[in-house]
Amino acid sequence: MTYVTATLTQLSNQPFVTIKARGQRITQAVDVSQMIVKRMNTVGYIIKDVRIASDSLLSQDGKTRNVSTIEIDISKE
Template sequence: MAETQSTQAQRKAANEVFIGKKPLMTYVTATLVQLANEPTVTIKARGLSIARAIDVAQIIVKRMNSLGYKISDVRLGSEQMQSQNGKVRNVSTIEIDISRK
C-alpha cells in the first residue's frame, strides 16, 4: 500500500507546473510537454506569480486553440507563511487545471 501512495504522489507531482520567475514561454512549453503525456496538468502559483500563471493558461487555451485545450478548473486559496522578519503573512495561491477538450 505504501508503494501505491508513493506512485500516486509521483504521478501527481509529474502533472504539476509551478510558476516562478523564468520567462513565460518556458512555463508554456513545460505545460504543453506535460499535456502530451497526461490528460490534465495543474498550473500552480502563489503571490506575485499568480498573474504569470493566468498568462500561461491563457496562452495555451487562446493562442494554441488548434491543439484543443481548455481550462477545466480553477482553485483559489491562501497559505500562511512566515516572512523574513518573522511576521506571519497570508499569501494567495491559484491552481489552474488545463485538460484536453
C-alpha cells in the first residue's frame, strides 16, 4: 500500500507517473497500477502506456542472466 500512496502523491503534482519494476517485482508493479486505476475510478486515472523488455545482467557466478522489466505510465484522463 505504500507504493500506491507514493504514486497517488506524485500524480497529484505531476501529469503522469511511470511505475518501473524488474524481475519478481513486476507483479507488484502491476498490482499497484491496478489498485490506482480500478479503485480510484472516480478520479479518472488511466494506464496510458505499458512497455516490457529484458535486460542482460552479469550474475555473481559470472553467467549472463536475462531479467524482465516493465514500465507502466499512469495519467489522468
